[in-house]
Amino acid sequence: MSKPFYITTPIYYVNDRPHIGHTYTTVLADVLARYHRMRGEQTYFLTGTDEHGQKVEKAAAARGITPKQLADEVVANYTDLWQRMGMTHFRLIRTTDEDHKAQVQHLFKRLLDKGDIYKATYKGLYSVSDEAYVTELQAKELQAQGLAHQLVELEEETYFFRLSAYQDRLLKHFEDHPEFVQPDFRFNEVKRFVEGGLQDLSISRTSITWGIPVPGDEKHVIYVWFDALLNYLSACPANTWPPDLQLVGKDILRFHAVYWPAFLMAAGMFLPTTILAHGWWLMGDDKMSKSKGNVVRPDTLLHFGNDALRFYFMRDMQVGYDRSFTYEGFIDRLNADLANGLGNLASRTLSMIQRYRAGVVPLPSVLDADDQELADQLLAVFPAYLEKARASDFNGALDLLWTYLRALDGYIVRAEPWKLAKDPANDPKLDAVLAILYRALRATALLVAPVMPGLAQDLWTALGHSTQVADSTFHGFALDGPAVGPIGEAKPLFQRIDKEKEMNEIEAAAAPEPVPPTLDVPAIRETVDADSFFKVDLRVGKILEAERVPKSDKLIKMKVDLGIEQRTIVGGIGKAYEPADLLDRLVVVVANLAPRKLMGIESHGMLLAASDNASKPYLIAPPADAQPGFLVK
């Protein structure tokens, strides 16, 4: 017997509530899991949360709660959302689960004993946001992306994983397994990265306490990615290893296609069959992210039902590529494909069977050329759809199916069943038309069941079945077989959305958008002589702590390191920045400004920020390798 199909999503950080990016990956996994079940395979689908590390520690500290409290709170959001989205995972693994912690420590110890992990000193740059050491080259890349402020200098004793020893074996695996990373263009990026040379990977931290301790050396905690990646192993049911398909966003492909297989090779385990990297949902040209304040939360879209959101994700996103999200696009898609398209076809067909044949689906006696053409198309579309779905290409699969549904609309127009029904001499043709439409809808219910479980079930029931469509299997299904019995009641499959009304509501409910920069700026101020200017002492500072000033939505109290001393500074940046986003940022400080009291707190200095008259302040960020205390002149 073949092993169960094992599919995973990334485990999501608990420093933010889920947005539609996280929802997308999990929907794709669920759709694939349901698809494999309907292929008759036993299927395990795993998702989870990534709860350790500095980001979570700091996000919790900024709110004055423990990291575990924060994690519990966010996990509750995930559990609730996945339930509302109709997810069928067998477990939501949390990296704070005891069995996972034991697994991570066990593997760490094994690789240490084996010599694949060793202890040494690291000195260099560290990216707080990626929770990873970065080389000078990577630092430059990040700087080019405008993320320089999140880099800090570190020197610490750490455990290394001997990644460099796996370069050749990884390249060999890539060569032998062309399906290991999809899509191909991403695989090429991974290969080029590995061919460029691999350095050993630091996999412990002494600067963090919120994590799994290194067994026997407890001042170290295990690096969050070593911890996180092993979740797939901790949660794997017996006789199910290795994963068949691991879904990741393109942002975390390197961790999954390079580090992860190297860890598994070191452990002497089989590697996953395929890592599939999908693209991003964008807002305009930007990645959706909390720090940009442009995220769409699934709750906003869920009142159209989870089928609607699941369908939109699968239909509109070509796996591997980025896609811009718009509310208009979302509503247009649902109206066109579900309210019109399929919904219309189903209600027309069912009401005709009801009206002309008292609900009994006829058996066709003869097919003319047009009937035969449409019947044949179904026999071709069905396997083609399944093949595309197997390759995770639901965009292509659904496109194929909807093209067929449109062809059926044309077929109805040509056949004019309402005219046929007027003369019993036309009965054979009318029987053929109704039977072909029925078969097409029945096949559609089966095919879309993984994507829209609820809508597919409604259609299946309306077609006269008393079974669960999800319990059917694709294989061997008699596409031209007779109906199981009379059809049920025809209810609208999908309620048309009033676009204008919805758009008004969405706009009214949306958080006020940040005011776009307008270049509404005053004229250049009057000339000052150099001596006056140089009286102002500007220094590079690093924000060590940040919290909101109670009862103020604008003021944030910060502790800033100026190299030679630490200062309390209160800044009016609370509408533009969250305290957690400020930590470890390099800033420019007016260091000799006379102290002043703001809401009872004495502020010793000011942070430089750019802005126009209307928009939010943009903090000025020195380059990553500048040191706190440097004079700015």
Ligand code: ME8
């Ligand atoms: O990276 N569009 O967690 P995370 C599409 N904990 N998908 C998106 C997206 C977007 N705009 N934004 C996020 C982590 N995603 C680590 C993973 S795994 C061992 C550890 C999805 O909370 C996408 O799948 O930042 C991405 O890989 C994942 O969310 C990142 O979630």
